[in-house]
Amino acid sequence: MKQHDNPGRRDWKTWPHYDAAACGFRGYWYPVTWSSHLTGTPAAFQICGEKITLIRDRGSAYALHDRCPHRGIPLSMGSRQFPGTLSCAYHGWTFDLADGVLKAVITDGPDSRICGKVRVRTYPVEERLGMVWVYMPIGAEQPHPIDEQLPEELVAHAFVMGGRIDPRPGNWRFACENGYDEGHAKYLHRTSMWRLFKAMPVWNLTRIERRDRWIYRVQEEQFWSADFPGLGTWSNRRWWKLRPAKTKASNIGNTGATSKVDPVIAAQEFPGFASVSMPGVLRIVYPKFIHYEFYVPVDAGSHRYVGVMVNFAEGLAALRFYAKYLGLIRWLFHGQFSAQDARMVEATDAPPERLYRPDVSLTSWRALAEEEYTRKLEAAS
Template structure:
């Protein structure tokens, strides 16, 4: 059963005019591409269920290509997934009355219980554009009359570069997607990571915080290109001691690498519709991409991918093995799990619409406000309950 969806009170929206559509976007933005599964999770002829922006979806790989349909028969609204029936490779049949649809287009091509119905060939179940790239399956969550724009406009720069080898894994997190975005882009939350095993594993220096130079924030708002906020950490003034009433109670971690490799993250950027890129992370010469994909009001699909430049298949294989043997346990499970813990705590507060107006942000949160405002200016539509 689909979870009930609630509107945001219009009186609250009027209080944040510069980012009101962001506040309204509990279920994310429409007319954007989102990763919905890793490619390896959908085998040939396999049917996989997923939920994106509150819409329940079925995915199937047919002759190598993935297709996506709304998991709801147009006749009486029952989910196909309650009892899957596929009598031919290219169709799916509703178990209730035999309404049969083509995976490729969603067209109603037969009704087993009423083969002479005039509805055949004239009606369709919603189908979604699908594109695979870099080991992920992307679905376009959009209006029927909107032609999907190129995928490159909804992923961070360099993600689609041919020489960037990517490996990743995913999690389901019980918090809103916006909480995920803001946790990832929050420069001050470095404080919670000082105990991460990644710090010593990579000989990384990690301060307890910093004073952000808000003037260094760069907005990317060029038509036809990804829209995002870029925060170059190199311009931050790091704090290596945390004090309470003048006494040092917490210290950052200072490591010195003997190979001359920089020991800190150089930059983070956050891009529509909700994906973070962190450069030189989890180590120098690597780039981490984190998607916070709306599932429901209080759940998001957290996809983490680590990329490295390669020049041949062997280097790509080495990166794959390094991901599973090193970065998966040390970085994803050892570092990013601390972020998941923080989001679960944040959701207890931000799960209420009014909480977004009760927060008390400070100077170091300037990038978060810029992110909200950018989303307000450049989103292509808000997913609302009437779309479901």
């Protein structure tokens, strides 16, 4: 699909499943918190509009619906009174962490007759990439293996990673569309410290290419300045900014002629530096590392931003990258650069909307989501 194929949509009726997904798509794994942050004290979260509580017991992570069926008290207010259980703070209703079955009612004695007759919903949990992931099922379906959903290169190779998880206002779809958006980065981020010494083109000619479950933005031509009739010439080039030379690696993070691509990254043969997949996973490929964003739906008005930088290195090289991340990248990229996106996502008010040529990135993502979720619903029925 060429960038000049402009659908010009004003609403989202073309993508009914996407339109209805204000609280996210069910049937997927979502990262919730860092594994190191989860302890024996229950913690409250919300995913896809559902309130859950996470707790660690004897090394394993568990997720339960965050509501005691007795009087509706959040189980995240409770505590672990017996191994493998969680007790409500109000009357001591005690639930098995693995299956949610009521095992004891402390205030009704050891022979409470309601035991075994009540349960709370539990959710599948996995730990990957140093994070706790929760599966939000469609009905009673069984989860697919989490590795099938992760970016393939993260499953097959060793790496070092740095990142941050932030609660943010704004619908998760706006965040995902912002991440994959063709048009905004060259203008919005021209003032970011991350791009302080690197010029960015004014506009591109772009096509969208699909490979398996990912769609890629492939830049076919870049324009570094433009003459606007009756207005003048505009460019974000400045004397101190370097303009990268055009190379075969130009679709990997706008690299220059002297850049060397990490062998693991080069072996993936990504057709474009920006790609997206369900249920809202962004991948931005740089020569030496890859940036990923996971947009976790909380409710219709908020989401959790999960951003990670991955370098495929081991030993001292891994330590050097992690030190660089903590000392510089985390502040520049996951801080000031990403904060520019966050402000736009919070301010977005769509639909209605009037799209333009670069928005083929958005409509292609919506079409991918619609197709994939339709297939998932058919498989679950």
